[in-house]
Amino acid sequence: MSLTVEIALMWSAIMVYALSSVLFAVGAVFESRKVMAAGLWIAIVGLGAHTMAFGVRWVRVGHAPFLGFYEVVSAYAWATVAALVLFALLRPRFRALGTVMMPVALLVLGASMLADKTDEIAGGTLASWWLTVHVMFAKLSYSSFIIAFALAVIYLVRSSAGGGGRAKTILDRLPSQEVLDDLSYRAAAVGLILLAIMIAAGAIWANEAWGRYWGWDPIETWSLVTWLVYAVYVHLRLTLGWRGKRSAWILVGALPLVAFSYVVVPVVYNSIHGAYIKGMK
Amino acid sequence: MKVWPALRSRRVAVLLLVAFVAYAALSTIRPGEDFSKPYGSPLFLGLIGWLTLSTAACAWERTSLALRLGRGMRRTDESTARRLASAPQRRVNLLPVVDASSVLDEVTRALKCEGLRIETADRLIHGRAGEWTLWASPVFHWSLAALVVVISLGQLTRSEGFIALPLGERIPDAHESYMVVDEGRWFHERHTGLSLEMVKLDRTYSRGGVNYGPTPLVAAYRNGVEVRRTWIHPNNPLRIGALMAHYADYGPAVVVGLERQGAGEFGRATIPLDRSMNTSSGTTAEEIELTATGNPADSVKVRIQVPVTRGPVNEAPATSRAIVETASVGSPDFGAAIVISEGEALDLPGGQRLRIIEVKDWVRVSAVTDWSVPVIYGLLVLAIASLATAVLGSARRVSVMLVADESGQAIHAATWHSRRSSGFAERVAGILSEAATQEEK
Numbered sequence: 001m002s003l004t005v006e007i008a009l010m011w012s013a014i015m016v017y018a019l020s021s022v023l024f025a026v027g028a029v030f031e032s033r034k035v036m037a038a039g040l041w042i043a044i045v046g047l048g049a050h051t052m053a054f055g056v057r058w059v060r061v062g063h064a065p066f067l068g069f070y071e072v073v074s075a076y077a078w079a080t081v082a083a084l085v086l087f088a089l090l091r092p093r094f095r096a097l098g099t100v101m102m103p104v105a106l107l108v109l110g111a112s113m114l115a116d117k118t119d120e121i122a123g124g125t126l127a128s129w130w131l132t133v134h135v136m137f138a139k140l141s142y143s144s145f146i147i148a149f150a151l152a153v154i155y156l157v158r159s160s161a162g163g164g165g166r167a168k169t170i171l172d173r174l175p176s177q178e179v180l181d182d183l184s185y186r187a188a189a190v191g192l193i194l195l196a197i198m199i200a201a202g203a204i205w206a207n208e209a210w211g212r213y214w215g216w217d218p219i220e221t222w223s224l225v226t227w228l229v230y231a232v233y234v235h236l237r238l239t240l241g242w243r244g245k246r247s248a249w250i251l252v253g254a255l256p257l258v259a260f261s262y263v264v265v266p267v268v269y270n271s272i273h274g275a276y277i278k279g280m281k
Numbered sequence: 282m283k284v285w286p287a288l289r290s291r292r293v294a295v296l297l298l299v300a301f302v303a304y305a306a307l308s309t310i311r312p313g314e315d316f317s318k319p320y321g322s323p324l325f326l327g328l329i330g331w332l333t334l335s336t337a338a339c340a341w342e343r344t345s346l347a348l349r350l351g352r353g354m355r356r357t358d359e360s361t362a363r364r365l366a367s368a369p370q371r372r373v374n375l376l377p378v379v380d381a382s383s384v385l386d387e388v389t390r391a392l393k394c395e396g397l398r399i400e401t402a403d404r405l406i407h408g409r410a411g412e413w414t415l416w417a418s419p420v421f422h423w424s425l426a427a428l429v430v431v432i433s434l435g436q437l438t439r440s441e442g443f444i445a446l447p448l449g450e451r452i453p454d455a456h457e458s459y460m461v462v463d464e465g466r467w468f469h470e471r472h473t474g475l476s477l478e479m480v481k482l483d484r485t486y487s488r489g490g491v492n493y494g495p496t497p498l499v500a501a502y503r504n505g506v507e508v509r510r511t512w513i514h515p516n517n518p519l520r521i522g523a524l525m526a527h528y529a530d531y532g533p534a535v536v537v538g539l540e541r542q543g544a545g546e547f548g549r550a551t552i553p554l555d556r557s558m559n560t561s562s563g564t565t566a567e568e569i570e571l572t573a574t575g576n577p578a579d580s581v582k583v584r585i586q587v588p589v590t591r592g593p594v595n596e597a598p599a600t601s602r603a604i605v606e607t608a609s610v611g612s613p614d615f616g617a618a619i620v621i622s623e624g625e626a627l628d629l630p631g632g633q634r635l636r637i638i639e640v641k642d643w644v645r646v647s648a649v650t651d652w653s654v655p656v657i658y659g660l661l662v663l664a665i666a667s668l669a670t671a672v673l674g675s676a677r678r679v680s681v682m683l684v685a686d687e688s689g690q691a692i693h694a695a696t697w698h699s700r701r702s703s704g705f706a707e708r709v710a711g712i713l714s715e716a717a718t719q720e721e722k
Contacts, residue, residue: 127491128516178703189672196668200661207654208516211441211527211647216317218309228302232295234672239291269309271316 003117006060009053010074010113016046017081017106024098033173036095040088043102047081050109054078060119066135067120070112072277073263075135076142077109083143084150093174100150126276130205137198138262144191145230145258151184152251159245181243184251185234192230199223210272218269222261229254288338297332304328333429340422347415350699354415354678357400357407365405365682369693371710373717381683381690384716388681388692391712397679404683414674415699421667428660435653437467444526445553446479447534447643451502454524454648473524473650476502482531482642484597486512495531497644513646523652532556533564533587533598534643539571542632553643554587556596562604563589563596570610571635579631580610587640601640675699679709692717 023039026032054065054075065071065078084101088094122131158171158180174180202220207213214220233250236242242250266277287293308319319325375381389399389406397408442462444452452458454472464470479497486496493514500510501521511519519526538549554564564587572580584606589596601623606615609630621627626636676699684693692713698705 123491124493125515127489127493130516193665193669193672196665200665203661204658205516207525208518209527211518211525211649213654213657216308216320218316221305221309221316225302225305228298228305232298232302235291235295235298240295265309 003060003119006053006056007117009049009056010109013046013050013053014106014109014113016042016049017077017102017109020046020098021102021106024096024102028096028099028171033095036098039098039102040085040095043081043098044085047078047085050074050078050081057119061121063122064132064135066131067122067126067276068118069115069263069267069277070117071120073112073115074109075139076262077105077112079139079143080105080108080146083147087147094151096154096171096174097147097150100153101146104146125209128205128208130201130208134198134201134205137194137201141191141194141198142258142262144187144194145255148184148187148191148251149255151180151187152248155180155184155248156245156252159248177244181247185237185247188230188251188254189234192227192234195223195227195230199227217271217273219261219266219271219273222265226254226257226261229257285338288335289342290335291339294332294335294339297328297335300328301332329429333426336422336429337426340419340426343419343422347419350415350676351412354409354412354676354697357402357405361407361680362405362682365680365693365695366684369682370695370706371693371713373692373694373710373713374688375690375692375717377689379690379718381685384692385681385683387716388712391716392679392681392709395677395708395712397677406679406681408679408681409677411674411676411699413676414670415676417667417670417674421664421671424660424664424667428657428664431653431656431660435651435657437465438471438652440464440468440472440648440650442648443529443645444477444648445534445551445643445645446477446497446499447536447551447553448479448482448641450551451476451478454650459648460645468650471650473522474503475508475521475524477519477526477646477648478502479642479644480510482644483512486514488512488514495644497528497531497646499526499644499646519646523650523654525649525651525654527647527649529645529647530555531642531644532596533589534641535585535587535603535637536639536641537583537585538636538638540626540634540636541574542634546636547633549638551643552585553645554585556589560586562586563591566606571629572631572633574631574633576631577610579629579633581629581633581635582608582610582612582615583635584608584615598640598642603637603640605635605637607635675702675705677705681713 020039020043023035023042027036027039057071058064065075080101084098084105087097154171154174155177158174158177161171202223203213206215233247233254236250237247263277266274304319304325309316311319375384385401385404385406389401392399392406392408395408395410397410400407440462442459444454444458445460446452454475454477456462456464456470456472478500480500481498482495483498484495486493496512496514498510498512499519500507501519501524502508509519509521511517513519513526513528515527532554534551534553536549536551539547541547550569552567552569554567556563557565560566566584566586568582568584570580570582586604587598588600588602588604589598602620604618605621605627606618607627607629608615619627621637623637623640626634629635678697680695682693684691694709694713696706696709
């Protein structure tokens with residue numbers, strides 16, 4: 001199926017995500033649950049268009065979206081919206097996370113649309129089922145980290161607004177600060193486990209493909225740095241009792257590190273590992 | 282500074298992790314291609330060593346804690362009952378109409394639904410679950426410490442290098458067979474003793490719908506007996522014991538024979554050539570010094586290339602020919618290039634002849650000898666499984682006692698959750714309240 005159809009679907013997804021972001025923002029400002037609910041349902045429609053675009057591309061190129069800047073970054077946008085939708089459907093009280101996550105998804109998808117959309121063929125080193133495992137856990141870990149990030153942002157916003165002193169606000173309908181704090185920790189802890197699996201899968205695959213399980217390649221190193229940052233967070237929380245605002249600020253600061261590790265480092269550094277995002281050309 | 286407290290210190294552990302993060306991040310900012318160089322520095326090795334000792338100390342402490350907590354969870358002696366009777370965490374009074382004998386049955390049923398294993402004794406219930414998860418954190422930390430040790434030992438006893446495999450020639454996995462080799466300090470040339478032979482080179486190898494291009498079929502031999510044969514391409518190395526061989530590159534090789542007039546062939550050698558974009562022939566030119574007479578005055582420098590075709594069959598030798606230039610040893614000037622076909626010979630000074638015996642393919646394989654890889658994989662799996670259990674799992678214990686005092690009949694309870702979850706205590710409180718149908722005191 002043609003690239004034209006795929007790009008049309010992607011632009012549709014962008015426009016719908018933009019509308020969803022606006023609805024979440026309006027819902028937050030005017031304290032309307034109905035508007036926020038509409039924002040979520042619109043996000044689901046956008047996710048559908050985004051998924052169809054991936055499906056069109058997958059049929060044409062023969063692999064999931066994990067090669068080249070365009071595919072990789074738009075997949076992270078997809079993972080952001082999917083994580084929000086899943087979390088908000090399971091726990092409707094957490095719809096307000098959309099005020100944080102939808103703008104992130106919109107910006108990320110917009111950035112991906114600026115990149116070259118040439119079809120990339122998965123050959124040679126990339127022709128392995130380890131690629132699916134490695135990339136899947138990268139996306140899952142990112143989804144957990146962005147949930148943790150969004151919960152931490154909401155925690156901090158509510159703390160600065162007086163910790164829920166005003167009645168009947170959208171943020172006040174969220175569970176207590178303690179629950180937000182606990183959930184953000186759990187999301188980060190799950191992300192830590194998923195990232196560990198991603199790193200281990202990558203090491204095993206590297207040994208199969210290149211004959212060495214670790215080479216201190218910048219992409220490998222920054223993945224480890226990201227994992228260690230979240231490991232420090234877990235240590236600070238569990239052994240030194242860091243909770244509340246301190247915990248939230250760490251999670252807010254850690255997500256840009258995740259984005260840097262997953263997207264910027266492969267683009268900036270010349271390494272054999274970076275071929276997946278720079279393209280196989 | 283006392284060593285053991287410093288090693289056990291959680292603050293120190295966090296600081297070490299932060300130092301590791303900073304070192305690793307800063308190391309990627311350095312220019313140059315050798316990203317691994319900073320990780321051989323004494324500073325980094327010292328940091329890793331300290332972090333490993335700290336992890337082991339933490340693992341030791343957590344092991345003791347797990348033993349202690351596990352014993353505590355299983356304790357159902359009189360001291361537990363006395364503590365529960367006199368100083369419970371929670372007391373729920375029973376309504377006068379409530380049948381006391383049915384309360385414990387109701388609580389037992391509800392606690393079983395919570396996944397707890399119940400032991401009952403007279404007016405006392407003990408429920409517990411997830412004791413095994415207490416071992417997750419020590420196992421995780423022990424496996425991390427073991428991982429560092431195994432990786433370190435593996436690096437010290439590892440060998441990695443390139444071996445040339447000309448078609449049909451059996452090459453032993455030995456130090457002298459390597460074109461270039463990096464051996465760990467404790468490796469001591471302990472190669473596997475296997476021999477490798479390229480049986481075939483398929484320039485258009487495909488498998489599973491993927492075109493891998495030039496791919497060698499390599500056989501491994503032990504004591505002359507073939508033990509494995511594999512098409513080597515990305516993600517499909519030849520693996521046997523501690524040896525793993527990956528395909529790296531291919532090119533043409535020239536088998537030359539040196540003859541002495543009247544004495545026949547004196548010796549032969551296989552000269553592998555690398556493909557090159559910078560020469561008209563398409564390969565690099567290798568220089569060798571030859572003499573068949575033993576007289577240095579008869580030594581000759583020979584420079585050999587092979588013309589290759591560039592096209593859909595991926596740079597095969599154009600024909601079975603070699604381009605040969607010769608020069609006297611000590612002279613910088615080579616003579617005119619001469620094209621010699623397979624079987625033909627070139628006269629050299631001193632009654633010697635250089636014969637082109639064969640032009641064929643060769644491959645460069647990357648051969649790694651590393652016993653630690655499967656152990657590392659096992660430790661990674663153990664570490665991740667134990668991390669997941671430590672973070673997501675929980676050990677829980679509930680003790681419930683029916684008491685009668687001047688205030689009437691009541692339930693006394695104590696709960697414990699390994700992650701101090703308030704949700705568990707609230708659920709137990711709900712169970713007790715429902716059984717007692719009484720507001721808690």
